[in-house]
Amino acid sequence: MSRRPWHDRPVTVTDLRTPAVLVDKARALRNIDRMQAAATARGLRLRPHAKTHKSPIVARWQIERGAVGICCAKIGEAEAFADAGIADIRIPYPINPANADRVIALAARTQLSFIVDHAGVAAAWSAALTAAGLTLDVLVKVDVGFHRCGIAPDAATAVPFITAVAALPGLRLKGLLSHAGQAYHATSAGHLREMATDEAATLRALAAAARTAGVSIEELSAGATPIARFSLEQDGLTEYRPGNYAYFDRTQVGLGAASLDDCALTVLARVVSKPAADRVILDSGSKTLSSDGARGFSPASGYGVVLGHEDLLVERLSEEHATVRATRGTTTLEPGDLVRVLPNHSCVVSNLVDQAWLVEGDEVTPLPVAARGRIA
Amino acid sequence: MSRRPWHDRPVTVTDLRTPAVLVDKARALRNIDRMQAAATARGLRLRPHAKTHKSPIVARWQIERGAVGICCAKIGEAEAFADAGIADIRIPYPINPANADRVIALAARTQLSFIVDHAGVAAAWSAALTAAGLTLDVLVKVDVGFHRCGIAPDAATAVPFITAVAALPGLRLKGLLSHAGQAYHATSAGHLREMATDEAATLRALAAAARTAGVSIEELSAGATPIARFSLEQDGLTEYRPGNYAYFDRTQVGLGAASLDDCALTVLARVVSKPAADRVILDSGSKTLSSDGARGFSPASGYGVVLGHEDLLVERLSEEHATVRATRGTTTLEPGDLVRVLPNHSCVVSNLVDQAWLVEGDEVTPLPVAARGRIA
Numbered sequence: 138m139s140r141r142p143w144h145d146r147p148v149t150v151t152d153l154r155t156p157a158v159l160v161d162k163a164r165a166l167r168n169i170d171r172m173q174a175a176a177t178a179r180g181l182r183l184r185p186h187a188k189t190h191k192s193p194i195v196a197r198w199q200i201e202r203g204a205v206g207i208c209c210a211k212i213g214e215a216e217a218f219a220d221a222g223i224a225d226i227r228i229p230y231p232i233n234p235a236n237a238d239r240v241i242a243l244a245a246r247t248q249l250s251f252i253v254d255h256a257g258v259a260a261a262w263s264a265a266l267t268a269a270g271l272t273l274d275v276l277v278k279v280d281v282g283f284h285r286c287g288i289a290p291d292a293a294t295a296v297p298f299i300t301a302v303a304a305l306p307g308l309r310l311k312g313l314l315s316h317a318g319q320a321y322h323a324t325s326a327g328h329l330r331e332m333a334t335d336e337a338a339t340l341r342a343l344a345a346a347a348r349t350a351g352v353s354i355e356e357l358s359a360g361a362t363p364i365a366r367f368s369l370e371q372d373g374l375t376e377y378r379p380g381n382y383a384y385f386d387r388t389q390v391g392l393g394a395a396s397l398d399d400c401a402l403t404v405l406a407r408v409v410s411k412p413a414a415d416r417v418i419l420d421s422g423s424k425t426l427s428s429d430g431a432r433g434f435s436p437a438s439g440y441g442v443v444l445g446h447e448d449l450l451v452e453r454l455s456e457e458h459a460t461v462r463a464t465r466g467t468t469t470l471e472p473g474d475l476v477r478v479l480p481n482h483s484c485v486v487s488n489l490v491d492q493a494w495l496v497e498g499d500e501v502t503p504l505p506v507a508a509r510g511r512i513a
Numbered sequence: 514m515s516r517r518p519w520h521d522r523p524v525t526v527t528d529l530r531t532p533a534v535l536v537d538k539a540r541a542l543r544n545i546d547r548m549q550a551a552a553t554a555r556g557l558r559l560r561p562h563a564k565t566h567k568s569p570i571v572a573r574w575q576i577e578r579g580a581v582g583i584c585c586a587k588i589g590e591a592e593a594f595a596d597a598g599i600a601d602i603r604i605p606y607p608i609n610p611a612n613a614d615r616v617i618a619l620a621a622r623t624q625l626s627f628i629v630d631h632a633g634v635a636a637a638w639s640a641a642l643t644a645a646g647l648t649l650d651v652l653v654k655v656d657v658g659f660h661r662c663g664i665a666p667d668a669a670t671a672v673p674f675i676t677a678v679a680a681l682p683g684l685r686l687k688g689l690l691s692h693a694g695q696a697y698h699a700t701s702a703g704h705l706r707e708m709a710t711d712e713a714a715t716l717r718a719l720a721a722a723a724r725t726a727g728v729s730i731e732e733l734s735a736g737a738t739p740i741a742r743f744s745l746e747q748d749g750l751t752e753y754r755p756g757n758y759a760y761f762d763r764t765q766v767g768l769g770a771a772s773l774d775d776c777a778l779t780v781l782a783r784v785v786s787k788p789a790a791d792r793v794i795l796d797s798g799s800k801t802l803s804s805d806g807a808r809g810f811s812p813a814s815g816y817g818v819v820l821g822h823e824d825l826l827v828e829r830l831s832e833e834h835a836t837v838r839a840t841r842g843t844t845t846l847e848p849g850d851l852v853r854v855l856p857n858h859s860c861v862v863s864n865l866v867d868q869a870w871l872v873e874g875d876e877v878t879p880l881p882v883a884a885r886g887r888i889a
Contacts, residue, residue, distance in 0.1 A: 155611075156889060211796075230834075231794065231848075233783055233796070234849070235849060255786055255788075257847065258785075258848045261849075284788070284836070286785075286786045286788060287788060288788065318831065407609055409608070409609050409662075412630060412631075412656060412662060418607065418661060420587075420609070424864055427803075428804045428861075429799070453661075455661065456564060456586065456860060457586040457606060457888075460660070471633065472607070473609060473610070485799060485800070485804075488832070488865075489864075489886065490886060510867055512532055512797075512800050512866065513532060513533065513796075
């Protein structure tokens with residue numbers, strides 16, 4: 138992966154084959170420290186979502202600094218982290234009982250919990266786990282406005298579902314869980330604050346109604362990096378599950394959750410063509426930056442920021458090319474030159490490489506992305 | 514990867530963990546046969562771009578049926594195919610001399626050619642290859658309207674560049690090469706035909722001008738699946754390099770290059786939640802389908818077609834979720850149900866999995882995606 142012999146001196150950024158995904162270790166650790174401190178200060182347990190880094194190395198940094206465990210999106214991701222010895226994994230995803238065999242095997246080697254949001258699925262899990270002689274922690278997923286998964290939060294329909302789940306053998310109802318994914322479509326910081334307030338109020342109200350119905354609700358778990366700063370101010374939450382904060386990205390900057398200097402993940406790219414004075418081609422296309430567009434309420438366009446060259450617009454991505462246009466005249470970049478691109482979305486970039494590189498000063502060391510591609 | 518023991522019977526589609534990428538073998542072979550027959554009938558050499566399948570198995574199907582070799586987008590892809598014994602690889606990408614060591618190593622084990630579109634880069638390649646005692650075939654990349662890479666096609670500037678490349682030691686100028694990527698933005702079949710006509714005319718005119726200047730131009734190479742049917746009618750081309758045609762996808766259907774029944778690659782997904790009567794969640798998000806949008810001049814929206822459920826709109830992708838809405842009332846799909854999704858763009862889907870599955874009837878066998886993730 139590197140261009141020169143390694144044995145005589147440390148590997149530096151300019152030795153790398155391009156494109157390459159770089160993770161600034163100092164920034165990642167600072168991001169992790171800050172979020173942990175904010176959660177601890179409010180008495181919340183932090184359980185980072187590992188989808189952003191997909192790396193047991195980074196997960197251990199998070200746990201060593203106080204995280205109670207991690208979240209994984211899929212069973213395959215959880216298997217990769219369990220293989221690496223991560224002891225407490227929550228899957229805030231409506232996993233299907235078609236995979237009961239894998240969940241049962243996984244529960245033998247890590248503390249495993251997951252969510253339910255459907256009566257038939259919950260009943261099937263109950264049957265499968267009971268047959269295996271297991272009882273696993275579950276949380277009921279509540280839709281707080283993203284309208285993806287989760288039960289509708291009105292007590293009239295939600296409380297009977299929660300009560301039914303609490304009564305199922307093989308499942309131990311821990312509490313309620315939500316993800317305010319609508320935060321990615323917020324129009325202002327005030328809008329984000331409102332979403333955070335609403336989410337916590339929804340969870341508290343539903344927990345109160347469930348408790349009135351005689352159900353124990355121990356955990357109120359929320360989590361989304363864009364609104365973390367507002368959610369951590371809310372009362373009643375017990376757990377927070379942000380993911381992106383470890384690396385941040387251009388979208389988080391656009392949502393006011395981070396500054397450019399907080400962003401830990403960048404793509405090292407090389408200029409490979411300069412067909413016109415105002416156009417260069419980088420070797421980082423959608424296979425590296427992904428085709429995820431710019432988001433956030435600060436206006437932004439294109440497929441990333443060429444750091445130090447803010448006059449450049451990453452106008453179009455092909456799979457292996459970024460077509461970059463100088464918006465103010467021409468660019469001094471020439472073929473062979475190296476640049477760093479801040480991507481719109483860091484989580485999906487991690488998923489595109491088997492290995493990223495940890496950067497400390499100019500030196501780089503491999504950072505395997507152990508859970509990359511664990512889609513199932 | 515499969516759900517039940519394999520030893521007692523063949524593995525079938527319903528055994529697979531989901532999501533999973535399926536490739537219908539009969540359709541892929543039919544697509545390969547048809548394109549080969551069309552190229553052969555016109556006397557063109559077919560050199561498929563392997564980026565779509567990233568699989569030496571499929572590349573061998575193409576070569577056994579008459580392809581003269583393959584194209585790869587990056588040196589890393591070419592290395593993977595050379596490892597598998599593919600003997601003739603063209604890289605229609607402006608590879609940078611920073612990677613001369615790898616190119617020199619690769620040229621020792623496969624017939625390698627590449628493109629140049631920049632005087633400084635061409636000179637650096639000449640120096641590096643001459644120093645290694647090598648001469649490699651190169652083609653000059655011509656911009657025929659996509660405005661990505663390539664030299665501008667006006668003879669006044671292009672002929673001096675072509676002449677200069679032809680004079681460089683270490684490089685053997687084979688001819689001119691173009692890619693009409695603008696075809697993906699065509700507004701009608703007539704528009705596609707016009708693009709194909711223009712591209713061939715541009716290449717012929719520039720070749721004539723270069724020949725007048727005393728330069729030998731043996732190869733005129735074009736290639737893009739959406740306009741293949743029109744390009745193969747043109748005079749003067751010697752080589753065609755389509756990639757996507759092996760699998761096709763929803764975009765090609767939208768561009769009239771294929772029918773739904775030609776599409777060989779689909780994503781097997783499972784319903785994991787049904788939060789409302791008109792909404793189901795599939796376990797195939799952007800980590801499987803990619804976030805590439807719908808393209809083509811036939812109106813289409815969303816992130817794929819749920820085959821057999823054309824009333825469903827794949828409205829939104831998260832990394833691990835497809836939020837699917839019934840556009841006419843409700844859906845009968847329930848958690849646990851399996852569906853197949855035709856993605857907008859098959860090439861990027863191949864790049865997201867280490868292994869796809871070849872489907873013959875109901876039986877499936879592994880199809881390793883050997884060149885997945887070879888970004889550098």
